[in-house]
Amino acid sequence: MATVAPETTQAPLGLAVAGEQVTGRTPRQLFWARFKKDRAALLGLALIVLLVLLGALAPLISKLAGHGPNELFTREMTDEFGIPLGPNGEFIFGADKSGRDLFVRIMYGIRTSLIVGVVATLFAVFIGVVLGIAAGYFRGVVDTIISRTIDVILSMPILLFAIGIAAACSATATGCLNGLVKPGLSLVIFIIAIFTWPYIARIVRGSTLSLREKEFIEAARSVGAGNGRIMFREILPNLVAPIIVYTTVIIPNNILFEAALSFLGLGVPDRIPSLGRMLDDASAIFEDAWWFMFFPGLFLILITLAFNLLGDGLRDALDPRSDR
């Protein structure tokens, strides 16, 4: 591990040539200098941009292909036994079990994956950050309650509880909690969010515990800053780097979470295309229709791989000690 130069004189990556003007760099510039040298991370970022575009433009792609996501081509694209037909010039990824255009449905599926993954993660991060800072800052009873809650949630068989909630809340159209959580997308997002915030909260709590003892917090308190200001204007900005890294790591996990729920038939309803749901449908006929299994999985892994590549790159670039 290289020795760390004092912050003010640290030239880009610690390489200062004698006689040359030494310029100070902000943490952001340091981050960018490291990040743009990381080809894997840049590839991840490019992939994410591409996938977001595909998802956002799904309606346009559908229009260009001339096939709606729920449009049936039973006559053209299934044989006499009801088995879908494979890729051809017009249906480049073939058809799904009811003769719908798999390519168009996958584009919509990317959209569903990204929406659920990102929105659920944002909810989880919000809850996790607020509770994590509160636990670390106030300590005592507040910390005990929040930390024990985290322990309980993390030691539950998450997928089973998720299945239970999904089943219980989908039993009637009004959903759960007086209609606050309705079956469909919002139910899936709700389930994922309540089971992933503890990961964020635990990290944030740990960092807050050590940050609250620093001098700048004492300084803020001595000039009369209140608890709210100290927590969200003094401590929070120092936590941005780890929060960004963990958000990027949790998004692909949550995308797989949604796919898993949908694969088990408990995720989003059939009219909303979901990659996990497609794999579920494909699992019954994958021996006769390899494309139906192959392409949705391929795009699913592309999405998660892209976020994991970016997450690894962000972690390395934001952690000054990292030389992995």
Add this chain to the structure above:
Amino acid sequence: MGRYVIRRLLWAALIVFVVTLLTFVIFYVMPPGDPAIRFAGKQPTEATIREVREQLGLDKSLPKQYYTFVERLVTGDAAECPQGVEGCGWPGLWISYDSRTAVRQEIIERGPRTISLALGGAILWLVLGVSIGIISALKRRSLADRLAMGFALFGISAPVFWLGLLALFIFGSEGLGIDAFSTGYVEFSSDPVGWFSHLVLPWSVLALLYAAFYARMTRGNLIDTLGEDYIRTARAKGLPERKVIMKHGLRASLTPVVTMFGMDIALLIGGAVITETVFNLQGLGNFAVNSAASADLPAVVGVTLVLAVAVAVMSLVVDVVYAYLDPRVRYS
């Protein structure tokens, strides 16, 4: 040490209590509508609904219902077992209204399948993941390291169900056509070879995913540990490199891996749902999902509870072992 164990025991008991409460809230209180109809399965008859309402005490107040739920759990349900239902006893997990069998009976029958899957997979991924991680950390930035980490990145990104389907496609009748690798479960006692060959693919798919996590974690921890001062001291005093890594480096970097391993096995007993579904193993996870799909809630509640207890017990064991290994934990 004794005090620590007692404290952890109380904590485990509290977790189990909280889980029963949560299970109750999620399944009895949270969803709207008549719980009797929900608990009675997909196409309940008027008689079933009346029976369910009476047996679960659904016409009584919520605390009273919770009391009935816990009481049955603690004292067993043999005394009030409905006619024609077999396998009631302790713990009282009540009956599946869909199949009219005791949930307890189903769990006893399916448990070994899930445990076979989880334990076999766990041994495979622990050996694979940790050794790949160690080699990667020691030969950092070599071709082997890059290949291994690329593989690990693929492993943590790949959806288990896709890998499972691909494996079935490649080895199944459309691909290599190896019949021994087909889906389903064979009892160990009736055919050990069949038991093994039917589990090879599920084990491998499961292990691939976890091995990727463990390889990344082991590599990261070991690299961090090898940067510590005491490693430099060990080297400076002239210890052979082998001893530095085996005795000083690995000891510190593998303790977190061991903790995670214990929890992962416990969670897997409930979390192998997907692998079980893909390979049609008919274990506990399968049972829970199928019951959830047919709205047979007593079965879902039963499996959830059993798994929560398994997790609580396992985390108790892990913590006690950890406290034994690392004295600092006991006194914090």
